[in-house]
Amino acid sequence: MQPPQAQVLDPGPISTAALINAIRNELPHLKLLTDELDREAYRLDETAYLTAGLPGAVALPTTTAEVAALMRLATSHGVAVVPRGAGTGLSGGAAGIDGALTIALTRMDRVVEIDRANLCVVVQPGVINATLKAAVAAEGLFYPPDPASYESCSIGGNLGTNAGGLCCVKYGQTRDWVLGLEVVLADGRAIRTGGKNVKDTAGYSLTHLFVGSQGTLGIITEATLRLRPQPGPRSTLLAFFASVEAAGEAVAAMTAAGIEPVTLELMDQATILAVDDWHHLGLDRTAAAMLMVESDAPGSAATDELDRAERACADAGATSLARAANAAEADWLREARRSALRALERQGMVRMEDVGVPRAAVPQLLRAIERITKANGVRAATFGHVGDGNLHPNFIFDRDDEAAAALTERVRDEIFRAALELGGTVTAEHGIGVARRAWLPIQRGEDAVAVMRSIKAALDPQGILNPGRVL
């Protein structure tokens, strides 16, 4: 039996114009962008290698009530809606759809309450990740999720993608820090999926259904997030290797030994060169790969943890090892790693991928990426959160070179096949979005995707929310 399917809308110019009029009538104080130049700014996210549609209008609500009214109106006019945070996504999830209404949550940017007694914080979705971190740090508290884009991405987008980042080895992904959400559904109803309870098993876990759903099931208008006490300053180890595989072996050895540093990142030679060219860090430019290992363990435990990591690296054949002299140098190195994508973008158009494998399979994945990119003669650079088994192969090409763009598609498909053969995933943290849709049934299987379609149809029967994304 076919699962129920949400309709796919084709918002025509007449219904969009009627919707704009209705919004102006019902919400006269709402900021609504209809000028073509303004709407252009909401066409793309950070997947510039993809094409995207031009929104028919962009709404910038400031309250849940406004979001609810917008959804009611969009539903009654049959116009698709694209929820959007800061637009830094790497899967096309917040990119425009021709004629659709983009709802950008950037003006709902308040930290509503820092609740020290319950070690949690209540936030609106438009808060920038770094702003939230700074607000809770001022109270001696810590919100761990830490995408490399933390200074520009929003909490709503982090929830929409279940963002990862540089400290998942120890602290997990965004999902692990969410206690409850307020969500506006397609028909305009607002529901709460949880609150400040650390333990709460009442009914299905709707919180975890919405996290990572990329705006296809509802619009998150508030979130209650867990906090923990602020850890101490970080200590950093850099290890250089003569092959990417040796670096992978060091990672596998650390995992097997139960070493859980806060950060375990890899950069291959192409990335080392790009970052060093930009920041002049004096990295070993002859190395085929570098690992960055950070510890935030208290007191001497940090030195012990890095000593153990250093032994694993030495045993795997590290050619040189170095430690940051102090916390300031450690911060500097981490910021350089965060800038890897921007450093590569100085060389051309970058298509970034996001494969993951069980951690013991990291050496095989690294070997497969190297083999596939070399065999196809594509310009590539790989870095990523290797401690989670998550690597970002990047393909660099000239924007106007259609053959090169087509080649990246074929190479990507080969890498996806290799990751799946290792029991991995085609996306560890960026999401399916539009960019990886064809691969969802291949990875999850048709039956699992049918279940997802049933959930989508139950929550959004008209298929109004972010159509064509994920499913």
Ligand SMILES: Cc1cc2nc3c(=O)[nH]c(=O)nc-3n(C[C@H](O)[C@H](O)[C@H](O)COP(=O)(O)OP(=O)(O)OC[C@H]3O[C@@H](n4cnc5c(N)ncnc54)[C@H](O)[C@@H]3O)c2cc1C
């Ligand atoms: C330089 C750079 C480094 C990056 N590093 C990392 C990294 O280390 N780890 C990582 O995981 N990602 C990383 N990213 C990707 C990106 O920053 C994350 O996916 C981030 O979570 C997106 O947040 P955003 O606010 O920009 O969301 P957007 O791009 O605006 O939206 C992302 C998705 O969430 C949905 N969405 C947004 N707001 C809501 C809401 N309120 N309710 C429901 N759905 C919503 C959108 O529809 C879309 O599908 C990086 C990106 C860049 C450019």
